[in-house]
Amino acid sequence: MRDFEQYKLGIKTVDSQHQTWFDIYYELVTLVYSEKENPELLSEIIEKLHDYTHYHFQYEEKLLREISYPDLKQHKSNHKNLYASISWYKRQMEEGKIVCSERILHTMEQWILTHILVDDRKYVEYIDVKKRRELLV
Numbered sequence: 546m547r548d549f550e551q552y553k554l555g556i557k558t559v560d561s562q563h564q565t566w567f568d569i570y571y572e573l574v575t576l577v578y579s580e581k582e583n584p585e586l587l588s589e590i591i592e593k594l595h596d597y598t599h600y601h602f603q604y605e606e607k608l609l610r611e612i613s614y615p616d617l618k619q620h621k622s623n624h625k626n627l628y629a630s631i632s633w634y635k636r637q638m639e640e641g642k643i644v645c646s647e648r649i650l651h652t653m654e655q656w657i658l659t660h661i662l663v664d665d666r667k668y669v670e671y672i673d674v675k676k677r678r679e680l681l682v
């Protein structure tokens with residue numbers, strides 16, 4: 546079990562969105578460990594992951610624009626790559642192709658969770674006290 550505590554950035558809105566990501570991730574973990582084939586559930590999880598990722602990236606990019614984050618271009622490009630990979634899985638499912646749930650789980654662990662720990666953590670110091678207070682309300 547991964548502990549969400551180490552993924553917290555101290556920004557309430559962002560942390561709560563990352564927590565939702567975690568919840569979806571654990572739905573996938575549960576599915577993989579159940580060792581049962583359940584394409585309907587897998588498709589539901591991918592759909593949720595896809596939509597939520599889009600929502601979260603939009604929110605985060607708007608926030609980074611507001612604070613004039615100097616590395617916004619790179620951050621957006623990382624988001625784009627992550628989103629492209631989730632979209633690819635979604636398309637595969639829609640086309641009726643077999644998608645391995647373990648592979649998606651691996652993608653989430655390698656990319657999304659690492660993105661929070663490494664890339665997202667970098668912008669925290671750029672959010673000033675005032676902005677942080679607004680986001681805590």
Ligand SMILES: [Fe+2]
Nearest residue numbers: 601605661665
């Ligand atoms: Fe994020």
Ligand SMILES: [Fe+2]
Nearest residue numbers: 605660664665
């Ligand atoms: Fe991000």
